[in-house]
Amino acid sequence: xxxxxPEAADAAVxxxxxxxxxxxxxxxxxxxxxxxxxxxxxxxxxxxALRPHAKTHRCPQIAERQLAAGAVGLTVATIGExxxxxxxxARDLFIAYPLWLDEDKRARVAALAANLPLSVGVDxxxxxxxxxxxxxxxxIEIDSGHxxxxxxxxxxxxxxxAVRGLGLDVEGVFTFxxxxxxxDADSGPGQVRRHAAQDQEKALAEAAESLRAKGIEPAVIxxxxxxxxxxxxxxxxxxxxxxxxxxxxxxxxxxxxxxLEDVALSALATVVSxxxxxxxxxxxxxxxxxxxxxxxxxxxxxVPGYPGAVIAQLSEHHAVVRLPxxxxxxxxxxxxxxxxNHVCNTVNLADELYVVQDGRPVHRWPVAARxxxx
Amino acid sequence: xxxxxPEAADAAVxxxxxxxxxxxxxxxxxxxxxxxxxxxxxxxxxxxALRPHAKTHRCPQIAERQLAAGAVGLTVATIGExxxxxxxxARDLFIAYPLWLDEDKRARVAALAANLPLSVGVDxxxxxxxxxxxxxxxxIEIDSGHxxxxxxxxxxxxxxxAVRGLGLDVEGVFTFxxxxxxxDADSGPGQVRRHAAQDQEKALAEAAESLRAKGIEPAVIxxxxxxxxxxxxxxxxxxxxxxxxxxxxxxxxxxxxxxLEDVALSALATVVSxxxxxxxxxxxxxxxxxxxxxxxxxxxxxVPGYPGAVIAQLSEHHAVVRLPxxxxxxxxxxxxxxxxNHVCNTVNLADELYVVQDGRPVHRWPVAARxxxx
Numbered sequence: 001x002x003x004x005x006p007e008a009a010d011a012a013v014x015x016x017x018x019x020x021x022x023x024x025x026x027x028x029x030x031x032x033x034x035x036x037x038x039x040x041x042x043x044x045x046x047x048x049a050l051r052p053h054a055k056t057h058r059c060p061q062i063a064e065r066q067l068a069a070g071a072v073g074l075t076v077a078t079i080g081e082x083x084x085x086x087x088x089x090a091r092d093l094f095i096a097y098p099l100w101l102d103e104d105k106r107a108r109v110a111a112l113a114a115n116l117p118l119s120v121g122v123d124x125x126x127x128x129x130x131x132x133x134x135x136x137x138x139x140i141e142i143d144s145g146h147x148x149x150x151x152x153x154x155x156x157x158x159x160x161x162a163v164r165g166l167g168l169d170v171e172g173v174f175t176f177x178x179x180x181x182x183x184d185a186d187s188g189p190g191q192v193r194r195h196a197a198q199d200q201e202k203a204l205a206e207a208a209e210s211l212r213a214k215g216i217e218p219a220v221i222x223x224x225x226x227x228x229x230x231x232x233x234x235x236x237x238x239x240x241x242x243x244x245x246x247x248x249x250x251x252x253x254x255x256x257x258x259x260l261e262d263v264a265l266s267a268l269a270t271v272v273s274x275x276x277x278x279x280x281x282x283x284x285x286x287x288x289x290x291x292x293x294x295x296x297x298x299x300x301x302x303v304p305g306y307p308g309a310v311i312a313q314l315s316e317h318h319a320v321v322r323l324p325x326x327x328x329x330x331x332x333x334x335x336x337x338x339x340x341n342h343v344c345n346t347v348n349l350a351d352e353l354y355v356v357q358d359g360r361p362v363h364r365w366p367v368a369a370r371x372x373x374x
Numbered sequence: 375x376x377x378x379x380p381e382a383a384d385a386a387v388x389x390x391x392x393x394x395x396x397x398x399x400x401x402x403x404x405x406x407x408x409x410x411x412x413x414x415x416x417x418x419x420x421x422x423a424l425r426p427h428a429k430t431h432r433c434p435q436i437a438e439r440q441l442a443a444g445a446v447g448l449t450v451a452t453i454g455e456x457x458x459x460x461x462x463x464a465r466d467l468f469i470a471y472p473l474w475l476d477e478d479k480r481a482r483v484a485a486l487a488a489n490l491p492l493s494v495g496v497d498x499x500x501x502x503x504x505x506x507x508x509x510x511x512x513x514i515e516i517d518s519g520h521x522x523x524x525x526x527x528x529x530x531x532x533x534x535x536a537v538r539g540l541g542l543d544v545e546g547v548f549t550f551x552x553x554x555x556x557x558d559a560d561s562g563p564g565q566v567r568r569h570a571a572q573d574q575e576k577a578l579a580e581a582a583e584s585l586r587a588k589g590i591e592p593a594v595i596x597x598x599x600x601x602x603x604x605x606x607x608x609x610x611x612x613x614x615x616x617x618x619x620x621x622x623x624x625x626x627x628x629x630x631x632x633x634l635e636d637v638a639l640s641a642l643a644t645v646v647s648x649x650x651x652x653x654x655x656x657x658x659x660x661x662x663x664x665x666x667x668x669x670x671x672x673x674x675x676x677v678p679g680y681p682g683a684v685i686a687q688l689s690e691h692h693a694v695v696r697l698p699x700x701x702x703x704x705x706x707x708x709x710x711x712x713x714x715n716h717v718c719n720t721v722n723l724a725d726e727l728y729v730v731q732d733g734r735p736v737h738r739w740p741v742a743a744r745x746x747x748x
Contacts, residue, residue: 021478021748055691126707273524275525316429345660373397
């Protein structure tokens with residue numbers, strides 16, 4: 001995106017992994033690039049536009065790699081994220097969120113839309129009315145089964161028509177099939193992902209028809225998400241918005257949408273206490289990992305170096321790791337890598353990412369949009 | 375602490391609560407000061423030294439009010455927090471954490487100890503050995519039933535003796551009775567708090583005796599915590615380290631250690647979507663509230679303005695509030711205050727606190743130690 005190479009923005013890079021202070025978030029550059037390349041290739045082969053959700057990394061250097069690999073633009077969740085990525089060179093942004101614009105936010109959206117193509121999600125005429133005159137285009141949000149925001153698929157055409165009546169451009173429809181990550185007592189994770197993918201296709205197809213019935217041809221028919229991206233059923237979707245895939249996390253491993261080898265980010269921690277043979281304590285707690293549980297697995301993240309170990313207790317600065325019987329505990333000062341449950345929340349806690357290649361630090365990237373929640 | 379009044383550090387203060395952008399953390403100054411004053415009075419009446427845990431607020435302006443009300447110093451969890459509070463004028467700090475010092479952290483601890491009285495928690499001779507030569511004093515950590523860090527009470531004397539043998543000053547013993555917040559199927563929250571308070575007293579008394587048996591008189595016998603602070607059994611404890619009490623949160627309300635009227639901090643959010651009569655959606659998600667659950671109550675926080683409402687679903691930028699049957703949903707753009715489950719993690723997500731008095735913004739305080747996890 002930017003004319004400046006990302007290296008120029010790097011703070012001092014430690015000379016070795018041992019010199020990285022803990023707790024720290026460490027990104028394996030080769031795994032990151034492989035994840036970015038794989039999703040880009042999948043989208044290209046399927047004929048999808050790829051618009052990755054940048055909320056996961058909040059990091060311009062990673063957005064730049066996604067765009068260089070062929071992404072058509074970025075998805076963001078907040079105006080603040082849009083501002084950070086616009087300032088670092090993004091040329092096309094979609095705020096996939098039903099913004100409620102007060103005067104200040106209205107001015108910020110207008111300033112963005114004056115400089116690049118900007119779309120905003122809408123699930124009511126009330127939200128849409130506040131966008132009039134900002135220059136932003138609209139994408140109608142559909143509820144495909146996650147029951148968060150979005151209108152019923154069959155109501156999409158009526159809303160699109162009302163939005164157009166306000167003088168706004170309607171680009172199409174989008175949904176987030178977040179129920180593809182929720183625990184279901186009757187189904188395994190693979191089934192849950194498949195069902196969510198099917199729900200998504202069905203809802204978007206019905207919504208697109210609903211627009212056509214009102215004489216509006218949807219240019220964009222946009223779906224999520226890392227767990228469902230690879231599970232396309234038919235040809236209705238023409239845009240994908242996965243986010244987590246750049247890093248992956250313990251939740252995605254549990255869902256089967258990636259393997260442990262595909263996890264690019266870990267929290268590097270130091271053993272500060274070994275109270276007994278059955279447990280040890282690390283200096284990465286909920287202020288480093290995030291407090292997210294994992295609907296599909298025990299504990300607050302994975303401990304790949306200690307098979308069978310569980311992060312049984314998480315305080316703000318303590319991860320208490322329970323070892324299986326017979327396992328050998330580490331020693332004080334040993335370093336242990338943890339895989340967070342939900343990497344989007346983990347990254348948002350950090351000011352920077354330490355990027356390593358072949359085990360050697362090569363970059364130190366700021367999480368420039370950390371905390372950009374407005 | 376600082377010679378500069380906190381007002382001087384304020385960024386531009388909005389002219390009204392309506393002008394505070396959402397999502398935002400809002401602190402009621404009168405409730406904050408009442409909480410600070412009440413705990414200070416309790417400590418003074420009981421003859422305790424009060425050393426509040428500043429991890430909860432990470433904010434020098436609040437530390438200043440705690441010290442002005444009579445706190446003897448501050449407790450912190452990390453070297454980074456200690457550096458922020460030392461820079462803003464704190465004169466006596468205790469890092470209640472079994473630090474593992476590499477060369478860089480060792481230099482930072484030594485720099486702090488050169489300028490003010492600094493104590494550090496220790497639960498092994500290995501950790502203690504790394505403190506030699508830094509000028510920091512040592513307080514021995516005891517496990518009183520939380521089973522996180524700390525030695526068994528009866529082993530405290532042996533460790534204290536070993537630490538003294540390394541040439542370090544041993545000030546006394548401390549514990550964190552965190553099991554006073556854990557859910558117990560057989561007991562109500564009041565019983566859990568009482569049992570934890572009893573465990574704490576018993577463990578600290580045994581640990582103090584264990585030191586005395588080695589000829590070491592503990593000057594400091596230090597206990598937590600907001601849920602147990604008011605439940606002293608006998609006279610063994612001479613220092614209290616509560617943190618959450620300045621703000622309180624949904625967890626403390628559920629535990630019965632405060633009432634809703636004692637909650638000083640809320641997350642102010644805007645209604646962005648009203649998908650049906652049974653629910654509405656706010657712009658404060660896990661990146662604003664934190665993802666912490668509440669062991670004692672349903673949902674991701676409290677919604678005091680909507681009796682019976684539950685934050686049923688929390689995404690990064692969405693709180694989905696489920697309304698009880700018959701309740702009237704708010705309208706788009708309405709503002710709703712949420713009480714977080716675990717306020718320490720909430721504050722660590724924000725760059726600043728909007729401080730209000732009589733419903734009018736009066737300060738805007740930076741969370742200066744946000745992210746100071748190392």
